[in-house]
Amino acid sequence: MGIDRFMRLKEPKREKIVEGAVEEFSRYGFRQASLNRLAQSLGISKGSLFQYFGNKEGLFLFIFDQAVALVRKRLAQVKQETAEKDFFEKIRRSLAAGVDFLRRHPRVYRIYLKMLFQEDFPLRTELLHRVRLFSAEYLRPMVLKGMAQGEVRSDMDPDFVVFLLDAVMDRFLQAQCVSFLDGGTGLYEGSAEVTGRLIDALVEVLRNGLAGDGMGHAGSRSRGGAHDDSGLGVQVPGA
Amino acid sequence: MGIDRFMRLKEPKREKIVEGAVEEFSRYGFRQASLNRLAQSLGISKGSLFQYFGNKEGLFLFIFDQAVALVRKRLAQVKQETAEKDFFEKIRRSLAAGVDFLRRHPRVYRIYLKMLFQEDFPLRTELLHRVRLFSAEYLRPMVLKGMAQGEVRSDMDPDFVVFLLDAVMDRFLQAQCVSFLDGGTGLYEGSAEVTGRLIDALVEVLRNGLAGDGMGHAGSRSRGGAHDDSGLGVQVPGA
DNA sequence: GATAAAAATGACCACCTGGTCATTCGGCTC
DNA sequence: GAGCCGAATGACCAGGTGGTCATTTTTATC
Numbered sequence: 126m127g128i129d130r131f132m133r134l135k136e137p138k139r140e141k142i143v144e145g146a147v148e149e150f151s152r153y154g155f156r157q158a159s160l161n162r163l164a165q166s167l168g169i170s171k172g173s174l175f176q177y178f179g180n181k182e183g184l185f186l187f188i189f190d191q192a193v194a195l196v197r198k199r200l201a202q203v204k205q206e207t208a209e210k211d212f213f214e215k216i217r218r219s220l221a222a223g224v225d226f227l228r229r230h231p232r233v234y235r236i237y238l239k240m241l242f243q244e245d246f247p248l249r250t251e252l253l254h255r256v257r258l259f260s261a262e263y264l265r266p267m268v269l270k271g272m273a274q275g276e277v278r279s280d281m282d283p284d285f286v287v288f289l290l291d292a293v294m295d296r297f298l299q300a301q302c303v304s305f306l307d308g309g310t311g312l313y314e315g316s317a318e319v320t321g322r323l324i325d326a327l328v329e330v331l332r333n334g335l336a337g338d339g340m341g342h343a344g345s346r347s348r349g350g351a352h353d354d355s356g357l358g359v360q361v362p363g364a
Numbered sequence: 365m366g367i368d369r370f371m372r373l374k375e376p377k378r379e380k381i382v383e384g385a386v387e388e389f390s391r392y393g394f395r396q397a398s399l400n401r402l403a404q405s406l407g408i409s410k411g412s413l414f415q416y417f418g419n420k421e422g423l424f425l426f427i428f429d430q431a432v433a434l435v436r437k438r439l440a441q442v443k444q445e446t447a448e449k450d451f452f453e454k455i456r457r458s459l460a461a462g463v464d465f466l467r468r469h470p471r472v473y474r475i476y477l478k479m480l481f482q483e484d485f486p487l488r489t490e491l492l493h494r495v496r497l498f499s500a501e502y503l504r505p506m507v508l509k510g511m512a513q514g515e516v517r518s519d520m521d522p523d524f525v526v527f528l529l530d531a532v533m534d535r536f537l538q539a540q541c542v543s544f545l546d547g548g549t550g551l552y553e554g555s556a557e558v559t560g561r562l563i564d565a566l567v568e569v570l571r572n573g574l575a576g577d578g579m580g581h582a583g584s585r586s587r588g589g590a591h592d593d594s595g596l597g598v599q600v601p602g603a
Numbered sequence: 604g605a606t607a608a609a610a611a612t613g614a615c616c617a618c619c620t621g622g623t624c625a626t627t628c629g630g631c632t633c
Numbered sequence: 634g635a636g637c638c639g640a641a642t643g644a645c646c647a648g649g650t651g652g653t654c655a656t657t658t659t660t661a662t663c
Contacts (some may be wrong), residue, residue: 130640154482157395160621170642172623181621238481241542243393253544260547285565288539288547289532296531303480305492308499308527326524334573369610399651409612411653420651604663611658619650628641633634 128187131177142167142177146188151232154239155185155246182247192233193255199226200263212271213336216290217328219263223298224320234302260291271337278337286335297327367426370416381406381416385427390471393478394424394485421486431472432494438465439502451510452575455529456567458502462537463559473541499530510576517576525574536566 131139149163160181164171178184203222207215227234237256240246264287271277277286300312301320307313312323370378388402399420403410417423442461446454466473476495479485503526510516516525539551540559546552551562 133640153484157484159619161619171621172642173640175622176640241544242477242481245392245396257544257547281565281569282549284548285562288535288549288551289566289569291545291547292535292539293528293531296535300527300531305480305496306530308496308530309523310521310527312527323524326520327528330520330528330573334569372610398649400649410651411612412610414652415610607660607662609658609660612654612656614653614655616653617651620648621646623646624642624644626642626644629639631637631639633636 127175127177127179127183142169142174143188143191146184147192147232147236150185150188151235151239154243155181156243160184185247189236189252192230192236195230195233196226196256197258200259204263212267212274212276213328213332215267216294216331217324220294220297220324220327221321223294224301224324227298227301231302234298238299238302260287264290275337277335289335290331293327293331297323366414366416366418366422370426381408381413382427382430385423386431386471386475389424389427390474390478393482394420395482399423424486428475428491431469431475434469434472435465435495436497439498443502451506451513451515452567452571454506455533455570456563459533459536459563459566460560462533463540463563466537466540470541473537477538477541499526503529514576516574528574529570532566532570536562 131142134142145163145167149158149166153159158181160171160174164174174184178187199222200219203219207218210218240249240253246252265283268277268283268286268290272279272283296306297312300307300310301314304313307315310323311319315323370381373381384402384406388397388405392398397420399410399413403413413423417426438461439458442458446457449457479488479492485491504522507516507522507525507529511518511522535545536551539546539549540553543552546554549562550558554562
Protein backbone atom coordinates (compact mmCIF):
# COMPACT_ATOMS: atom_id res chain seq x y z
CA MET A 126 0.00 0.00 0.00
CA GLY A 127 1.07 3.55 0.67
CA ILE A 128 3.17 3.49 3.77
CA ASP A 129 5.82 1.11 2.40
CA ARG A 130 6.14 3.38 -0.53
CA PHE A 131 7.10 6.03 1.99
CA MET A 132 9.52 3.60 3.61
CA ARG A 133 11.22 3.06 0.28
CA LEU A 134 12.24 6.70 0.22
CA LYS A 135 15.83 7.56 0.94
CA GLU A 136 16.67 8.50 4.51
CA PRO A 137 17.21 12.24 4.26
CA LYS A 138 13.95 12.77 2.45
CA ARG A 139 11.99 10.58 4.80
CA GLU A 140 13.30 12.39 7.82
CA LYS A 141 12.62 15.74 6.27
CA ILE A 142 8.99 14.82 5.71
CA VAL A 143 8.55 13.56 9.26
CA GLU A 144 10.13 16.69 10.67
CA GLY A 145 8.01 18.93 8.52
CA ALA A 146 4.84 17.13 9.55
CA VAL A 147 5.74 17.35 13.23
CA GLU A 148 6.32 21.06 12.77
CA GLU A 149 2.98 21.54 11.04
CA PHE A 150 0.91 19.56 13.54
CA SER A 151 2.68 21.10 16.52
CA ARG A 152 1.95 24.58 15.25
CA TYR A 153 -1.62 24.13 14.12
CA GLY A 154 -3.04 21.03 15.77
CA PHE A 155 -4.78 18.47 13.62
CA ARG A 156 -7.69 20.18 11.99
CA GLN A 157 -6.03 23.48 11.33
CA ALA A 158 -2.89 21.88 9.94
CA SER A 159 -2.79 22.28 6.17
CA LEU A 160 -1.43 19.66 3.81
CA ASN A 161 -1.18 22.30 1.12
CA ARG A 162 1.12 24.34 3.30
CA LEU A 163 3.05 21.29 4.44
CA ALA A 164 3.62 20.07 0.88
CA GLN A 165 4.77 23.50 -0.18
CA SER A 166 7.14 23.93 2.74
CA LEU A 167 8.58 20.48 2.06
CA GLY A 168 8.97 21.24 -1.63
CA ILE A 169 7.01 18.15 -2.66
CA SER A 170 3.59 17.79 -4.19
CA LYS A 171 0.48 17.28 -2.13
CA GLY A 172 -0.33 14.19 -4.14
CA SER A 173 2.75 12.45 -2.82
CA LEU A 174 1.68 12.93 0.76
CA PHE A 175 -1.56 11.15 -0.04
CA GLN A 176 0.33 8.39 -1.83
CA TYR A 177 2.47 7.84 1.28
CA PHE A 178 -0.06 8.15 4.07
CA GLY A 179 -3.48 7.70 2.49
CA ASN A 180 -4.95 10.76 4.13
CA LYS A 181 -4.35 13.43 6.74
CA GLU A 182 -5.26 11.09 9.56
CA GLY A 183 -2.79 8.47 8.35
CA LEU A 184 -0.01 11.01 8.35
CA PHE A 185 -0.86 12.13 11.86
CA LEU A 186 -1.01 8.61 13.23
CA PHE A 187 2.36 7.82 11.72
CA ILE A 188 3.91 10.84 13.39
CA PHE A 189 2.17 10.08 16.64
CA ASP A 190 3.32 6.48 16.79
CA GLN A 191 6.90 7.53 16.31
CA ALA A 192 6.63 10.03 19.13
CA VAL A 193 5.08 7.56 21.56
CA ALA A 194 7.79 5.06 20.84
CA LEU A 195 10.38 7.72 21.60
CA VAL A 196 8.84 8.54 24.96
CA ARG A 197 8.42 4.92 25.99
CA LYS A 198 12.02 4.21 25.19
CA ARG A 199 13.29 7.08 27.28
CA LEU A 200 11.06 6.26 30.23
CA ALA A 201 12.11 2.63 30.23
CA GLN A 202 15.70 3.81 30.29
CA VAL A 203 15.16 6.05 33.32
CA LYS A 204 13.25 3.31 35.10
CA GLN A 205 16.14 0.98 34.67
CA GLU A 206 18.77 3.52 35.64
CA THR A 207 17.02 4.41 38.90
CA ALA A 208 15.79 0.95 39.85
CA GLU A 209 17.92 0.88 42.98
CA LYS A 210 17.38 4.48 44.01
CA ASP A 211 15.20 6.05 46.68
CA PHE A 212 11.63 6.95 45.70
CA PHE A 213 12.14 10.68 45.62
CA GLU A 214 15.35 10.33 43.69
CA LYS A 215 13.37 8.39 41.10
CA ILE A 216 10.98 11.28 40.89
CA ARG A 217 13.83 13.74 40.57
CA ARG A 218 15.46 11.80 37.77
CA SER A 219 12.17 11.30 35.97
CA LEU A 220 11.52 15.01 36.01
CA ALA A 221 15.00 15.76 34.78
CA ALA A 222 14.54 13.28 31.95
CA GLY A 223 11.22 14.90 31.10
CA VAL A 224 12.82 18.31 30.87
CA ASP A 225 15.58 16.89 28.75
CA PHE A 226 13.15 15.19 26.39
CA LEU A 227 11.15 18.33 26.03
CA ARG A 228 14.20 20.38 25.09
CA ARG A 229 15.17 17.82 22.51
CA HIS A 230 11.68 17.41 21.09
CA PRO A 231 9.71 20.54 21.91
CA ARG A 232 7.33 20.18 19.00
CA VAL A 233 6.44 16.62 19.87
CA TYR A 234 5.40 17.77 23.31
CA ARG A 235 3.34 20.57 21.86
CA ILE A 236 1.37 18.09 19.78
CA TYR A 237 0.52 16.27 22.97
CA LEU A 238 -0.61 19.48 24.65
CA LYS A 239 -2.79 20.38 21.70
CA MET A 240 -4.40 17.00 21.66
CA LEU A 241 -5.17 17.17 25.34
CA PHE A 242 -7.53 20.09 24.95
CA GLN A 243 -8.46 20.15 21.31
CA GLU A 244 -11.17 17.62 20.90
CA ASP A 245 -11.25 17.13 17.18
CA PHE A 246 -8.17 14.98 16.84
CA PRO A 247 -8.77 11.64 15.19
CA LEU A 248 -8.87 8.74 17.62
CA ARG A 249 -8.18 11.20 20.39
CA THR A 250 -9.60 9.01 23.13
CA GLU A 251 -7.56 5.99 22.21
CA LEU A 252 -4.38 7.96 21.66
CA LEU A 253 -4.60 9.76 24.97
CA HIS A 254 -5.10 6.52 26.78
CA ARG A 255 -1.98 5.27 25.09
CA VAL A 256 -0.10 8.34 26.23
CA ARG A 257 -1.33 8.45 29.78
CA LEU A 258 0.58 5.28 30.39
CA PHE A 259 2.82 7.71 32.20
CA SER A 260 0.61 7.48 35.27
CA ALA A 261 -0.69 4.01 34.73
CA GLU A 262 2.48 2.18 33.87
CA TYR A 263 5.16 4.40 35.28
CA LEU A 264 4.17 6.32 38.39
CA ARG A 265 1.69 3.91 39.91
CA PRO A 266 3.98 0.94 40.52
CA MET A 267 6.61 3.35 41.72
CA VAL A 268 4.24 4.78 44.32
CA LEU A 269 3.05 1.35 45.41
CA LYS A 270 6.60 0.17 45.87
CA GLY A 271 7.47 3.36 47.73
CA MET A 272 4.56 2.80 50.08
CA ALA A 273 5.49 -0.83 50.65
CA GLN A 274 9.03 0.20 51.54
CA GLY A 275 7.92 2.96 53.88
CA GLU A 276 9.38 5.72 51.72
CA VAL A 277 5.94 7.10 50.93
CA ARG A 278 3.22 7.55 53.53
CA SER A 279 0.82 4.70 53.09
CA ASP A 280 -2.29 6.15 54.70
CA MET A 281 -3.42 7.78 51.48
CA ASP A 282 -5.11 6.48 48.38
CA PRO A 283 -2.23 5.59 46.06
CA ASP A 284 -4.22 6.79 43.09
CA PHE A 285 -4.48 10.18 44.69
CA VAL A 286 -0.75 10.31 45.31
CA VAL A 287 -0.19 9.41 41.67
CA PHE A 288 -2.59 12.16 40.70
CA LEU A 289 -0.67 14.74 42.72
CA LEU A 290 2.70 13.69 41.38
CA ASP A 291 1.36 13.66 37.86
CA ALA A 292 -0.21 17.08 38.28
CA VAL A 293 2.84 18.79 39.60
CA MET A 294 5.30 17.09 37.27
CA ASP A 295 3.21 17.65 34.20
CA ARG A 296 2.72 21.31 35.02
CA PHE A 297 6.41 21.63 35.66
CA LEU A 298 7.04 20.44 32.12
CA GLN A 299 4.26 22.54 30.65
CA ALA A 300 5.72 25.63 32.25
CA GLN A 301 8.81 25.16 30.10
CA CYS A 302 6.76 25.56 26.95
CA VAL A 303 3.88 27.80 27.91
CA SER A 304 5.04 31.14 29.23
CA PHE A 305 1.80 31.85 31.07
CA LEU A 306 2.26 28.85 33.32
CA ASP A 307 5.67 29.63 34.72
CA GLY A 308 4.42 32.21 37.18
CA GLY A 309 7.63 34.17 37.44
CA THR A 310 9.69 31.19 38.54
CA GLY A 311 11.95 31.32 35.52
CA LEU A 312 10.91 27.91 34.30
CA TYR A 313 9.79 29.11 30.89
CA GLU A 314 12.74 28.57 28.60
CA GLY A 315 14.94 28.95 31.61
CA SER A 316 18.57 27.92 31.86
CA ALA A 317 19.48 24.36 32.78
CA GLU A 318 20.80 25.62 36.09
CA VAL A 319 17.58 27.37 37.10
CA THR A 320 15.54 24.37 36.05
CA GLY A 321 17.78 22.06 38.04
CA ARG A 322 17.36 24.12 41.17
CA LEU A 323 13.60 24.18 40.79
CA ILE A 324 13.50 20.43 40.33
CA ASP A 325 15.32 20.06 43.63
CA ALA A 326 13.00 22.49 45.38
CA LEU A 327 10.00 20.66 44.00
CA VAL A 328 11.24 17.27 45.11
CA GLU A 329 11.88 18.61 48.58
CA VAL A 330 8.32 19.84 48.93
CA LEU A 331 7.05 16.51 47.70
CA ARG A 332 9.22 14.74 50.23
CA ASN A 333 7.80 16.83 53.06
CA GLY A 334 4.28 16.31 51.88
CA LEU A 335 4.42 12.65 51.03
CA ALA A 336 7.30 10.91 52.78
CA GLY A 337 6.54 7.94 55.00
CA ASP A 338 8.00 7.11 58.40
CA GLY A 339 10.45 4.64 57.02
CA MET A 340 12.62 7.41 55.69
CA GLY A 341 15.18 9.27 57.64
CA HIS A 342 13.73 12.71 58.06
CA ALA A 343 14.89 13.50 61.51
CA GLY A 344 13.32 16.68 62.82
CA SER A 345 9.88 18.05 62.22
CA ARG A 346 10.75 17.73 58.57
CA SER A 347 13.69 17.54 56.25
CA ARG A 348 14.05 21.26 55.81
CA GLY A 349 17.04 21.59 53.59
CA GLY A 350 18.39 18.27 54.68
CA ALA A 351 18.24 14.65 53.66
CA HIS A 352 18.81 13.95 50.02
CA ASP A 353 19.39 17.42 48.78
CA ASP A 354 22.90 17.49 47.45
CA SER A 355 22.69 20.38 45.04
CA GLY A 356 21.38 23.22 47.16
CA LEU A 357 17.66 23.66 47.01
CA GLY A 358 16.52 26.46 44.81
CA VAL A 359 15.35 28.86 47.44
CA GLN A 360 15.81 32.45 48.23
CA VAL A 361 15.93 33.26 51.90
CA PRO A 362 14.15 36.57 51.81
CA GLY A 363 12.79 37.78 55.12
CA ALA A 364 13.13 35.47 58.07
CA MET B 365 -21.71 51.06 16.19
CA GLY B 366 -22.56 47.39 16.28
CA ILE B 367 -22.33 46.34 19.88
CA ASP B 368 -24.92 48.79 21.17
CA ARG B 369 -27.27 47.47 18.59
CA PHE B 370 -26.80 44.12 20.27
CA MET B 371 -27.41 45.75 23.64
CA ARG B 372 -30.70 47.12 22.41
CA LEU B 373 -31.99 43.58 21.98
CA LYS B 374 -34.46 42.24 24.48
CA GLU B 375 -33.07 40.23 27.35
CA PRO B 376 -34.09 36.68 26.45
CA LYS B 377 -32.71 36.97 22.94
CA ARG B 378 -29.46 38.54 24.08
CA GLU B 379 -28.86 35.81 26.58
CA LYS B 380 -29.70 33.12 24.06
CA ILE B 381 -27.09 34.49 21.68
CA VAL B 382 -24.42 34.66 24.39
CA GLU B 383 -25.17 31.14 25.50
CA GLY B 384 -25.10 29.82 21.98
CA ALA B 385 -21.77 31.49 21.29
CA VAL B 386 -20.25 30.10 24.48
CA GLU B 387 -21.42 26.66 23.45
CA GLU B 388 -19.94 27.02 19.98
CA PHE B 389 -16.55 28.32 21.11
CA SER B 390 -16.30 25.82 23.95
CA ARG B 391 -16.92 22.95 21.57
CA TYR B 392 -14.77 24.03 18.68
CA GLY B 393 -12.26 26.59 19.89
CA PHE B 394 -11.92 29.82 17.98
CA ARG B 395 -10.83 28.93 14.51
CA GLN B 396 -12.92 25.85 14.10
CA ALA B 397 -16.04 27.50 15.48
CA SER B 398 -18.47 28.24 12.66
CA LEU B 399 -20.65 31.32 12.49
CA ASN B 400 -22.82 29.60 9.92
CA ARG B 401 -23.54 26.81 12.36
CA LEU B 402 -23.99 29.21 15.26
CA ALA B 403 -26.44 31.38 13.35
CA GLN B 404 -28.42 28.34 12.31
CA SER B 405 -28.54 26.86 15.78
CA LEU B 406 -29.66 30.22 17.15
CA GLY B 407 -32.30 30.55 14.48
CA ILE B 408 -31.06 33.97 13.41
CA SER B 409 -29.27 35.06 10.26
CA LYS B 410 -25.52 35.20 10.00
CA GLY B 411 -25.76 38.79 8.88
CA SER B 412 -27.14 39.81 12.25
CA LEU B 413 -24.17 38.38 14.08
CA PHE B 414 -21.92 40.58 11.99
CA GLN B 415 -24.15 43.57 12.63
CA TYR B 416 -23.84 43.01 16.37
CA PHE B 417 -20.20 42.07 16.78
CA GLY B 418 -18.42 43.25 13.64
CA ASN B 419 -16.64 39.96 13.07
CA LYS B 420 -15.85 36.63 14.60
CA GLU B 421 -13.13 38.09 16.78
CA GLY B 422 -15.48 40.73 18.15
CA LEU B 423 -17.96 38.07 19.14
CA PHE B 424 -15.29 36.05 20.88
CA LEU B 425 -13.93 39.01 22.79
CA PHE B 426 -17.38 39.92 23.98
CA ILE B 427 -17.95 36.41 25.31
CA PHE B 428 -14.52 36.34 26.85
CA ASP B 429 -14.92 39.63 28.67
CA GLN B 430 -18.15 38.47 30.21
CA ALA B 431 -16.51 35.28 31.43
CA VAL B 432 -13.55 37.07 32.96
CA ALA B 433 -15.86 39.42 34.83
CA LEU B 434 -17.73 36.42 36.20
CA VAL B 435 -14.56 34.81 37.51
CA ARG B 436 -13.23 38.01 39.04
CA LYS B 437 -16.46 38.58 40.85
CA ARG B 438 -16.51 35.10 42.35
CA LEU B 439 -12.86 35.26 43.41
CA ALA B 440 -13.31 38.62 45.10
CA GLN B 441 -16.22 37.13 46.99
CA VAL B 442 -14.19 34.18 48.25
CA LYS B 443 -11.32 36.45 49.19
CA GLN B 444 -13.61 38.53 51.32
CA GLU B 445 -15.34 35.58 52.92
CA THR B 446 -12.08 33.95 53.99
CA ALA B 447 -10.18 37.10 54.94
CA GLU B 448 -9.93 36.05 58.58
CA LYS B 449 -9.23 32.38 57.95
CA ASP B 450 -6.07 30.33 58.15
CA PHE B 451 -3.95 30.11 54.97
CA PHE B 452 -4.77 26.52 54.17
CA GLU B 453 -8.43 27.09 54.84
CA LYS B 454 -8.27 29.88 52.26
CA ILE B 455 -6.81 27.42 49.80
CA ARG B 456 -9.49 24.90 50.61
CA ARG B 457 -12.29 27.37 50.11
CA SER B 458 -10.76 28.70 46.90
CA LEU B 459 -10.60 25.21 45.47
CA ALA B 460 -14.16 24.51 46.47
CA ALA B 461 -15.27 27.74 44.82
CA GLY B 462 -13.36 26.76 41.70
CA VAL B 463 -15.10 23.41 41.54
CA ASP B 464 -18.42 25.11 42.08
CA PHE B 465 -17.78 27.65 39.33
CA LEU B 466 -16.76 24.95 36.95
CA ARG B 467 -19.95 22.98 37.54
CA ARG B 468 -22.02 26.05 36.97
CA HIS B 469 -20.12 27.20 33.89
CA PRO B 470 -18.43 24.17 32.38
CA ARG B 471 -18.31 25.58 28.89
CA VAL B 472 -16.68 28.80 29.99
CA TYR B 473 -13.89 26.79 31.57
CA ARG B 474 -13.47 24.73 28.42
CA ILE B 475 -12.92 27.86 26.40
CA TYR B 476 -10.10 28.75 28.74
CA LEU B 477 -8.55 25.31 28.38
CA LYS B 478 -8.75 25.48 24.62
CA MET B 479 -7.12 28.85 24.53
CA LEU B 480 -4.29 27.71 26.75
CA PHE B 481 -3.00 25.23 24.25
CA GLN B 482 -4.49 26.26 20.95
CA GLU B 483 -2.36 29.06 19.73
CA ASP B 484 -4.48 30.61 17.05
CA PHE B 485 -6.87 32.50 19.25
CA PRO B 486 -7.03 36.21 18.61
CA LEU B 487 -5.14 38.29 21.16
CA ARG B 488 -4.28 35.08 22.95
CA THR B 489 -1.24 36.51 24.69
CA GLU B 490 -3.04 39.48 26.11
CA LEU B 491 -6.10 37.48 27.11
CA LEU B 492 -4.12 34.85 28.91
CA HIS B 493 -2.25 37.46 30.85
CA ARG B 494 -5.58 38.87 31.88
CA VAL B 495 -6.74 35.46 33.02
CA ARG B 496 -3.64 34.43 34.86
CA LEU B 497 -4.39 37.14 37.37
CA PHE B 498 -5.36 34.12 39.39
CA SER B 499 -1.74 33.64 40.40
CA ALA B 500 -0.67 37.22 40.21
CA GLU B 501 -3.48 38.92 42.02
CA TYR B 502 -4.96 36.16 44.06
CA LEU B 503 -2.49 33.54 45.22
CA ARG B 504 0.63 35.65 45.51
CA PRO B 505 -0.48 38.07 48.21
CA MET B 506 -2.06 35.18 50.02
CA VAL B 507 1.24 33.31 50.08
CA LEU B 508 3.20 36.38 51.13
CA LYS B 509 0.81 37.02 53.98
CA GLY B 510 0.94 33.36 54.96
CA MET B 511 4.72 33.51 55.09
CA ALA B 512 4.71 36.71 57.12
CA GLN B 513 2.38 35.12 59.64
CA GLY B 514 4.38 31.94 59.90
CA GLU B 515 1.64 29.79 58.39
CA VAL B 516 3.72 29.04 55.33
CA ARG B 517 7.39 28.14 55.44
CA SER B 518 9.31 31.21 54.48
CA ASP B 519 12.58 29.65 53.34
CA MET B 520 11.32 29.16 49.80
CA ASP B 521 10.88 31.45 46.87
CA PRO B 522 7.30 32.69 47.17
CA ASP B 523 6.92 32.58 43.41
CA PHE B 524 7.75 28.93 43.47
CA VAL B 525 5.19 28.26 46.18
CA VAL B 526 2.62 30.10 44.08
CA PHE B 527 3.63 28.00 41.12
CA LEU B 528 3.11 24.77 43.04
CA LEU B 529 -0.26 25.82 44.41
CA ASP B 530 -1.35 26.98 41.01
CA ALA B 531 -0.21 23.76 39.38
CA VAL B 532 -1.96 21.46 41.73
CA MET B 533 -5.15 23.49 42.01
CA ASP B 534 -5.43 24.05 38.29
CA ARG B 535 -4.94 20.37 37.57
CA PHE B 536 -7.47 19.54 40.20
CA LEU B 537 -10.00 21.60 38.30
CA GLN B 538 -8.93 20.30 34.92
CA ALA B 539 -9.42 16.74 36.11
CA GLN B 540 -13.11 17.49 36.57
CA CYS B 541 -13.47 18.19 32.86
CA VAL B 542 -10.86 16.05 31.17
CA SER B 543 -11.30 12.38 31.90
CA PHE B 544 -7.70 11.51 31.08
CA LEU B 545 -6.40 13.69 33.86
CA ASP B 546 -8.28 12.22 36.76
CA GLY B 547 -6.05 9.18 37.08
CA GLY B 548 -8.61 6.92 38.68
CA THR B 549 -9.24 9.25 41.60
CA GLY B 550 -12.89 9.75 40.72
CA LEU B 551 -12.46 13.45 40.16
CA TYR B 552 -13.80 13.39 36.62
CA GLU B 553 -17.47 14.27 36.88
CA GLY B 554 -17.39 12.83 40.36
CA SER B 555 -19.99 13.40 43.07
CA ALA B 556 -19.78 16.44 45.30
CA GLU B 557 -18.90 14.16 48.19
CA VAL B 558 -15.95 12.51 46.46
CA THR B 559 -14.67 15.87 45.29
CA GLY B 560 -14.99 17.29 48.79
CA ARG B 561 -12.93 14.47 50.25
CA LEU B 562 -10.24 14.90 47.66
CA ILE B 563 -10.07 18.62 48.33
CA ASP B 564 -9.44 17.84 51.97
CA ALA B 565 -6.79 15.27 51.15
CA LEU B 566 -5.09 17.69 48.83
CA VAL B 567 -5.03 20.48 51.38
CA GLU B 568 -3.56 18.16 53.94
CA VAL B 569 -0.68 17.23 51.66
CA LEU B 570 -0.10 20.88 50.93
CA ARG B 571 -0.06 21.64 54.63
CA ASN B 572 2.56 18.98 55.25
CA GLY B 573 4.66 20.16 52.36
CA LEU B 574 4.41 23.88 52.89
CA ALA B 575 3.40 24.75 56.45
CA GLY B 576 5.65 27.02 58.43
CA ASP B 577 6.69 26.72 62.07
CA GLY B 578 4.15 29.21 63.26
CA MET B 579 1.37 26.71 62.84
CA GLY B 580 0.45 24.08 65.33
CA HIS B 581 1.59 20.87 63.75
CA ALA B 582 2.79 19.05 66.79
CA GLY B 583 4.45 15.79 65.82
CA SER B 584 6.59 15.01 62.85
CA ARG B 585 3.66 16.28 60.86
CA SER B 586 -0.04 16.80 61.04
CA ARG B 587 -0.98 13.35 59.89
CA GLY B 588 -4.74 13.34 60.02
CA GLY B 589 -4.78 16.06 62.58
CA ALA B 590 -4.83 19.81 62.82
CA HIS B 591 -7.38 21.57 60.73
CA ASP B 592 -9.03 18.61 59.14
CA ASP B 593 -12.59 18.67 60.33
CA SER B 594 -14.24 16.69 57.59
CA GLY B 595 -12.28 13.45 57.49
CA LEU B 596 -9.51 13.41 54.97
CA GLY B 597 -10.28 11.46 51.88
CA VAL B 598 -8.04 8.53 52.44
CA GLN B 599 -8.33 4.83 52.28
CA VAL B 600 -6.32 2.96 54.85
CA PRO B 601 -5.31 0.03 52.72
CA GLY B 602 -2.36 -1.99 53.94
CA ALA B 603 -0.42 -0.70 56.90
C1' DG C 604 -53.06 53.84 6.96
C1' DA C 605 -49.02 56.26 5.22
C1' DT C 606 -44.32 57.16 5.89
C1' DA C 607 -39.82 56.86 7.61
C1' DA C 608 -36.33 54.74 10.15
C1' DA C 609 -34.14 50.57 11.99
C1' DA C 610 -33.25 45.82 11.94
C1' DA C 611 -33.03 41.25 9.98
C1' DT C 612 -31.98 38.61 6.09
C1' DG C 613 -29.61 35.29 2.94
C1' DA C 614 -27.67 35.15 -1.67
C1' DC C 615 -23.25 36.03 -2.88
C1' DC C 616 -17.97 36.57 -2.81
C1' DA C 617 -13.15 35.17 -2.60
C1' DC C 618 -10.56 31.94 -0.37
C1' DC C 619 -8.97 27.68 1.56
C1' DT C 620 -9.57 22.84 2.69
C1' DG C 621 -8.81 17.49 2.14
C1' DG C 622 -8.82 14.47 -1.42
C1' DT C 623 -8.54 12.51 -6.56
C1' DC C 624 -6.41 10.94 -10.72
C1' DA C 625 -5.04 11.38 -15.54
C1' DT C 626 -0.76 12.85 -16.96
C1' DT C 627 4.20 13.41 -16.91
C1' DC C 628 8.66 12.29 -15.26
C1' DG C 629 12.95 9.71 -14.12
C1' DG C 630 15.73 5.95 -13.60
C1' DC C 631 16.13 1.33 -14.87
C1' DT C 632 17.25 -2.77 -18.04
C1' DC C 633 18.31 -4.55 -22.38
C1' DG D 634 18.40 4.84 -27.52
C1' DA D 635 13.95 2.18 -26.72
C1' DG D 636 10.81 0.53 -23.73
C1' DC D 637 9.12 0.02 -19.36
C1' DC D 638 7.03 0.99 -14.93
C1' DG D 639 6.68 2.88 -10.53
C1' DA D 640 6.81 7.42 -8.63
C1' DA D 641 5.84 12.37 -8.57
C1' DT D 642 2.79 15.87 -10.02
C1' DG D 643 -0.71 19.66 -9.81
C1' DA D 644 -5.09 20.93 -12.03
C1' DC D 645 -9.39 19.92 -10.40
C1' DC D 646 -13.50 18.83 -7.28
C1' DA D 647 -17.03 19.45 -3.74
C1' DG D 648 -17.64 21.52 0.46
C1' DG D 649 -17.05 24.81 4.05
C1' DT D 650 -15.30 29.39 5.77
C1' DG D 651 -15.60 34.52 7.29
C1' DG D 652 -17.44 38.44 5.58
C1' DT D 653 -20.60 41.80 2.58
C1' DC D 654 -24.60 44.34 1.34
C1' DA D 655 -28.72 45.20 -1.50
C1' DT D 656 -33.13 43.92 -0.33
C1' DT D 657 -36.96 42.89 2.59
C1' DT D 658 -39.28 42.98 6.91
C1' DT D 659 -40.38 44.92 11.23
C1' DT D 660 -41.17 48.75 14.19
C1' DA D 661 -42.27 53.49 15.47
C1' DT D 662 -44.42 58.03 14.51
C1' DC D 663 -47.77 60.85 12.91
